[in-house]
Amino acid sequence: MGLDKDGLLRAYRQMKTIREFEERTFTEIMNGQIAGFTHLYTGQEANAVGVCEHLSGNDTIISTHRGHGHCIARGADVKGMMAELWGAASGLCKGKGGSMHIADVDNGILGANGIVAGGPPISVGAALAAKIRGRDNVSVSFSGDGSVNQGTCFEAMNLAVVLKVPAIFVIENNYYSEHTSINYAVGCDDLKARTEGFGFPVFVADGADFFDVYRAAGEAIGHARAGNGPAGIFCEQGRFQGHFVGDPQGYRGEGELDNLRGERDCLQHFRARVGEYGDVSAEELDTIDAEVLSLIDEAVAEARTAPRPTAADLDSDVYINYAQGGA
Amino acid sequence: MGLDKDGLLRAYRQMKTIREFEERTFTEIMNGQIAGFTHLYTGQEANAVGVCEHLSGNDTIISTHRGHGHCIARGADVKGMMAELWGAASGLCKGKGGSMHIADVDNGILGANGIVAGGPPISVGAALAAKIRGRDNVSVSFSGDGSVNQGTCFEAMNLAVVLKVPAIFVIENNYYSEHTSINYAVGCDDLKARTEGFGFPVFVADGADFFDVYRAAGEAIGHARAGNGPAGIFCEQGRFQGHFVGDPQGYRGEGELDNLRGERDCLQHFRARVGEYGDVSAEELDTIDAEVLSLIDEAVAEARTAPRPTAADLDSDVYINYAQGGA
């Protein structure tokens, strides 16, 4: 496994933080507290954390419209994120970005991204930079099962192979792109094979099982860090919520959601199986649960009362510098 | 084979017409007679003809920047094409399109296309129309070995499978995209497998061998016409000219061009092997050669003296009708 006790506890804390962040966000949206389009990551936490626990230093990620989990997993400030959802001036993006654009570039987060498959080409660029500089860092992009049908995603995969750069393509199959099943939108029968056809290995993981994702991610990232070019990670795990908050989910089969929440919860799974990997007690995890809950409470309380941006903030941050005569 | 004597003679005539059209175009460009960017199909004639001899009626093709051969093979008027290269008002596109936009939509030619991989999505649309109408026609797009790395090409292939439409993807591997080898630009080792990964069969042919292309195209087109969804045809054959007229071709290996012209000429091959497929004499082919040459001579003579478009023609044909107040 390669995770010591601290590592196991940290991984759990990260997953739990994502879960509670998302559940609370859901509540606050239903309360009318948060504006805009918000896509929750609830249920898929093990994907993000299983991958990001391998990252540090100059390693970067680039995320999707469903980005909260990836950002938290890579270490984004949770309070800054919550404030951002509220559109507060203290938000990670000063309220200018919102849920779909949370970023922290200096800390390796090249941003959530509102454009499906907007991220993979950019990720290849960060990977290319690593190669040019002779660094061993990797660049991770997350894509959904729907996103892989966008041309930009294919281009990025091929270019990464051509340039042999350390780009990691994480494909999160949650079975749907919006209201459409992967069975329909991906024409071929075997998405893993289609992806491998581009010329890099894809490691498959059960996204309900943190330990399995962590293993697969380790193999993929190890491959790339060693200078062997790109690699893929293919995680299967349904989302517990609708595509966006408010989605009536008419595409779900009977009992599908109950089954997901009941049988395929990565937090439950972690608790049930962590003993195989280290000496972690239920109490320790309970303590984390409580800490996480109070962190989220604080984050919400602060976001709620944080100052809002004003008209004066509107047109800053478009350019770093705009020479004389700027618009 | 399925080609009777008339069919064999027609196929040869088509290939020869393309060859002479291109050789003459080369000469006229060198003479400064033809403006613009022109990409010649010399050497690849069997690809276009081997495919298009299966087409008729409502079947459509969409071509590339290297489009003369495809258009002639699908039946475009050779004189209209030559006049178009000259920018004459009598050109197939009234001089407005030029080499990269030769089209004859009413006769199944949805156009050459200056945008690499611009064609495949459009071809899927024509195929979709066939399916909606319950017709058995097919829609063929041509792409080069470089073009298959453009995102639009991947999107089109996946969508064709999803919608199960009779789209035929012809991939012409002439080993280069401009100055770059397929060995570099296609990251994986097996382009056929990468393409098949999208979920349709790809039939491989030797592009120097008309009979082989005709066979592979028959299988692919038969598959699609029968309602089984898209299919691919993969032809390998080098081009005898540079990427465009004027290309210094520094990427060629020693003897490469001599070998192509000497060993892999589809016209020579046809003459050498046609006896296996039908009772065609060298004299009959010689007659065709002479007829083709005089057709091209006439086409050039007419193009040279054809009236040019004038300022009055500039802004017609932008819209079919533009209601009051148009720009």
Next chain:
Amino acid sequence: MPEKTMRDAINEALHQEMAVDDTVFVIGEDVAGGNGSDGTVGCAGGVFGVTAGLYEKFGPLRCIDTPISESAIVGAAAGAALVGMRPVAEIMFSDFIGVCMDQIVNQMAKFRYMFGGKTRCPAVIRFACGAGFSAAAQHSQTMYQMMTAVPGLKVVIPSNAYDAKGLLLSAIRDDDPVLFFEPKALYQEACEVPDEPYTIPFGEAAMPREGDDVTVVAFGQMVGRAMAAIDGLEAQGISCDLVDPRTTSPLDSETILESVAATGRLVVVDESPPRCGLTADIAAMVSEKAFRSLQAPVKQVCAPHTPVPFSPDLEAEYVPSIDKIQAAIRETLQ
């Protein structure tokens, strides 16, 4: 007459035209919804519900879901149109023109010209556009100003449900490619809309307010605000012509110029950023053609030169407000 929302008016237009013309079909992401799932096919009807019921009524060959492949969607529409169909493609947000611009700008728009006038491409592409949902920088742009710049495209921006229905029917029957921009902030706005099909010709502006002092030209979402701004100034004795061009390409410059000839003053309102936009386009045209009648500089009221911000507070500052429109009107009267 029954009141209908813009969403329902568009939906009705689609239902009616598909019923009478079997070359019309819709294609896009989740225009049906549920395909391949264990749930209900047709459950979505578009993420804004605009194509609701089409799958049930016309089946899978005429209400076609796609993967997330906008270039392929537009290309499929373009190709089908070239061979005689009348596709209505949906690109969910106009911002996504970014991933399919080539098929719109270099293909559809140019076929007829490049092919010497020997073809037609009667495709319609529908987009939800504009700000107002806190949808941030990649889901709130208008984009119609950039598309107005493209010869070969017709560009439609309805400002109310009535116009939306009539303009969409015209768009589908038009033999040229038409981009149809639906300000998403207006989907829920209702007005009287006849049940029967009707068309509104392109290139004919509407004039929802008439007055003497100032000409106001506004687009899409801004028409309602301009109306409110004008109504609010009535008490102060200011009266305005309000011109809603409805289509920006073709543009009804006559109506605008006639109005300016009478008022001598012009305010142009759009929610896009200022550079190379529609407000400049109109202002330049009027400043040239009505030079002698203009008694004051043409005022442009538009968004600042910034991406659309997420924060509701900032977004409210970003989109031209009634106040700002009124201030501009007053300024031209000084």
Next chain:
Amino acid sequence: MPEKTMRDAINEALHQEMAVDDTVFVIGEDVAGGNGSDGTVGCAGGVFGVTAGLYEKFGPLRCIDTPISESAIVGAAAGAALVGMRPVAEIMFSDFIGVCMDQIVNQMAKFRYMFGGKTRCPAVIRFACGAGFSAAAQHSQTMYQMMTAVPGLKVVIPSNAYDAKGLLLSAIRDDDPVLFFEPKALYQEACEVPDEPYTIPFGEAAMPREGDDVTVVAFGQMVGRAMAAIDGLEAQGISCDLVDPRTTSPLDSETILESVAATGRLVVVDESPPRCGLTADIAAMVSEKAFRSLQAPVKQVCAPHTPVPFSPDLEAEYVPSIDKIQAAIRETLQ
């Protein structure tokens, strides 16, 4: 001073900046050429030869060939820039913005704003643009007018070799994303260009002609024609200011306005089509801000509202000619 073509001046700027800053690299289709072949790697140096010699000098990690994947090229530049590199990507023809617009318009341009000002994206994208080669509708567009509409992008259009070198060095050193449009008709045009590196600041127009009667503003390829037009009018006793903005975003509106304050007349020349373009942009700005000084309507001289035709005869009619520019200047004096 030595004379150099615009191609060579740009090439020199790339060589010089790559020599002193190892975060600079070039990436694009055939910027080296020959990769994977049995021939010579580096044989192309770009299809217009602009990147010639960079592969030989700086090797495969800094002169990077790519597949035909423009979205991936721009994305790669954007991503590398986000993590501190200074990529110079080449998109062969500006028309191909169609297949990579999202990465330019929705990604690069908006990072800084969306991310609350906490990042920078110092990428340069170079494009060959404009008409003049009979390259027809998909290889002759300018596109810079559409990109000027996009907040977050800086847009540069050099009109001669000297400016091209200085502006490119500024572009590479700039911390914002810069789109650099090279009028391909000018690649072979030469003028005096110093051997040393130098920069030209953005937002500062050049004034290659000075005069009293009319202000002419022209962009890119049109600057030379405007110069010829103005020189030709001298004999008739007409003298003009010629403003070459050099960058359209930022735009040096001061210089334009100062000139118009003196002349009272303005002609704006660009080779793009008229709608929502740069001529309208400038005309509207001046008509508003210099309303009282203008003694005649602002004249826009631009292409018609059509795609670029192939035929050399038609293309010659399409692009604004010296005659048309002179006619417009004379008209403003009537």
